[in-house]
Amino acid sequence: MSEAAPFPEPSPISTDPSKHAKVRAGDRIFRGLAEGSGILIVAIIAAIGIFLMWRAIPALARNEENFFLYGGNWITTDTSAMHFGILDLLQVTVFVSVFALILAMPVALGIAIYLTNYAHKRVAGPLASMVDLLAAVPSIIYGVWGLYVLAPAIKPAALWLNENLGWLFLFSTGNASVAGGGTIFTAGIVLAVMILPIITAVTREVFIQTPRGQIEAALALGATRWEVVRTTVLPFGMSGYISGAMLGLGRALGETIALLIILRGTQTAFGWSLFDAGFTFASKIASAASEFNDQYKAGAYIAAGLVLFILTFVVNSLARAAVAGKDRSAS
Template identity: 85%
Template sequence: MTRFWGADSDAGTAMNPPDPTDTESGRVVAEPLPGPPVVRTDPSGKTRVRLGDRIFGGLARSSGIAVIALIVAIGVFLLWRAIPALTRNQENFFTFGGNWVTTDTAAMHFGVAELFQVTVFVSLFALVLAMPVALGIAIFLTQYAPKRLAGPLASVIDLLAAVPSIIYGVWGLYVLAPAIRPFALWLNDNLGWFFLFATGNASVAGGGTVFTAGIVLAVMILPIITAVAREVFVQTPHGQIEAALALGATRWEVVRTTVLPFGMSGYISGAMLGLGRALGETIALLIILRGTQRAFGWSLFDGGYTFASKIASAASEFNDQYKAGAYIAAGLVLFVLTFAVNSLARAAVSGKGRS
């Protein structure tokens, strides 16, 4: 019902014109209509929550807390078992890069400087080799390959992840190394002036070098990066692709302007998952890399030990708590390194998604 100011309230049908001197003359005031009833949707309120929702919420919270507690427990266990050996170490644990001497448990000599260098170097080399190949495979399978061909090819790529590590190690040392020996010798002879291809502490012809190990490791992490990138690229909105094609874009321009920007965060995330896999690889690198007495020199033709292969090579010494503690301390550093890499990757992906 609408009421006009200036109307005679005593007259049933009479209405006086508004007074021009009145500042509120002619203003129409409408009675507000009653709104719909407010329905509470906040589960934390006083509304009744179903039993199934409470059970599911409790299980979800318990699972998250259990995962965090498990990670903390692993770290605490490694630190607890490493402290006795660290107290008997005569060297700086973080800067010593020489040969480990743990026979005399009263005066031990060990450190992780060289292990850290070899681990990071071979993992980054494998990542540099695997990322472009994985990107090309993912783009081909999602944007270029016919559907009847994309499925079988994707299955073949995924099957690479099912091959055991020991098979990769044997294949790398006895099949791949002889096959790439001429190319490795050519790099060493013609580009040896550059530190990456300089003569290292291992035999180039023997194949037990970072060069061979990095190629094998790249093949091992290729399925992980490819699978994640493929699943992200295939989620690109079809509307954006069709709009780009309608504007006259070529297939590659569609990939460059729509698919890659949409899936870049997923591609980076897959690469970081592959890097985490490479940092912890054990058996394949233990078979391929040759341990030497000479210092590591950041050459692709160096040998050495990674964290994981060093620990695996000394399994016979784990019957003594101090000897085992030295290798557990190395494992603790690897644990922290992997955790830091995954945390940085998550932060980078989150920033990429927000941008």
């Protein structure tokens, strides 16, 4: 007796609604433009990195010092045996940027919380616009204001910190005049004002997206306004707050004109005091623009620019990793 043939299994039904849909020409064009834009950005960044390396290698080959460990004066007059390094530049850049970030982050968080949870709509709009307008002020104006207006105003505070807390390395006497104001203390405060609108804007936009149902549920359970902020708004928007802070840090690392005006050049090594002076990567490169007519002299400063280029990538990568880690822990 022959066995019955097996019943054929039905073919699977596609759940993708776009599988059999007709692709329109406009969709293809938009997709091509989007993909092309992404590829173009990557290509431009890669081209910048290749250009910096190409121009820096000849100068690095003629450098008589350890490029990463030398922190003395740059001597590039004799292009056959140059002396330059980034140790002090890296320290000053990181120190003034982190100091500015420490000052700006709490203020930005407070402003964002007030605008999204406490301020009346008639007040929140104009106040948010005023904070955003800080980003429109040219950096040269910040530099002049910091040196000639802010520095004299904070001079008593700087002298008090130096006299009473000078035993701590942060407030010890540095390589610049405390009374003169051309120090990291002044530059960091100015830089904090400059990055404040970036951090505030990103944080405010994320806080606004907090699900309204969670806020109303917390209020219905009898939570105070601050408890609502602490239990719903802050956990929801913390990743955005960190992202805004890292954007501000990236802005601070690359600031040029304001720091060139405020920070005083010095022949003394950097000592990790707020009353030190010196050059950041960007201000050092800007101060030596007259030497760019020689490929080897320019290459020394381009090598410093390459390190700053890599540093910004590292900061952005760490920020993305921190945000991704918080998102995974929240989910």
